[in-house]
Amino acid sequence: xxxxxxxxxxxxxxxxxxxxxxxxxxxxxxxxxxxxxxxxxxxxxxxxxxxxxxxxxxxxxxxxxxxxxxxxxxxxxxx
Numbered sequence: 001x002x003x004x005x006x007x008x009x010x011x012x013x014x015x016x017x018x019x020x021x022x023x024x025x026x027x028x029x030x031x032x033x034x035x036x037x038x039x040x041x042x043x044x045x046x047x048x049x050x051x052x053x054x055x056x057x058x059x060x061x062x063x064x065x066x067x068x069x070x071x072x073x074x075x076x077x078x079x
Contacts, residue, residue, distance in 0.1 A: 010035050 001016045013032040033040040
């Protein structure tokens with residue numbers, strides 16, 4: 001399950017873990033904040049502190065492309 005909300009300066013997507021309880025413990029929600037120039041992923045860690053990862057838009061593009069490529073080294077030219 002996920003939710004999408006549009007704030008003033010960001011789109012906020014929350015991914016909610018709905019795994020089958022028999023397959024293991026559920027993970028904390030992942031919150032994705034999409035701004036004009038970056039994307040921030042947040043998740044509460046085991047010590048109850050928020051862990052943040054910030055990706056530039058170029059890194060996000062590379063991640064999207066990497067999900068569909070075989071193992072190897074790649075460089076995506078910027079336009």
